[in-house]
Amino acid sequence: MLARQEKRHVKRSTFRDCGRRCVYCSTILGLDITTLDHVFPLSRGGTNAPGNLVAACQQCNQLKGSLLPQEFFARYPWAGANFIRYARVVHRTLKRGARRAVSLAYAQAA
Numbered sequence: 001m002l003a004r005q006e007k008r009h010v011k012r013s014t015f016r017d018c019g020r021r022c023v024y025c026s027t028i029l030g031l032d033i034t035t036l037d038h039v040f041p042l043s044r045g046g047t048n049a050p051g052n053l054v055a056a057c058q059q060c061n062q063l064k065g066s067l068l069p070q071e072f073f074a075r076y077p078w079a080g081a082n083f084i085r086y087a088r089v090v091h092r093t094l095k096r097g098a099r100r101a102v103s104l105a106y107a108q109a110a
């Protein structure tokens, strides 16, 4: 019971911290359709720490799947660009990694 309340609280604060948007496609979301995404996937060693959680729409969450953030952003640089802009409270190393992946992806596309 407590765990569920805790989870709801985490979702609400993450949602707020992300500007009520999907941090990957920047779509404005309602709390009811927001999903919590683990930037560094749980299945690949990520944690439930707030610095690893962002708000995402269902489509982006699905698109990202169990990709590492750098893999996801290399494939979809637009998602990385939005992430840099909107995922304000994620861990600093995640942001640094995103910046690197996005600039690399754009450099390769040019």
Ligand SMILES: [Zn+2]
Pocket (backbone or CB within 6 Å): 022, 023, 024, 025, 026, 027, 056, 057, 058, 059, 060, 061
């Ligand atoms: Zn999205």
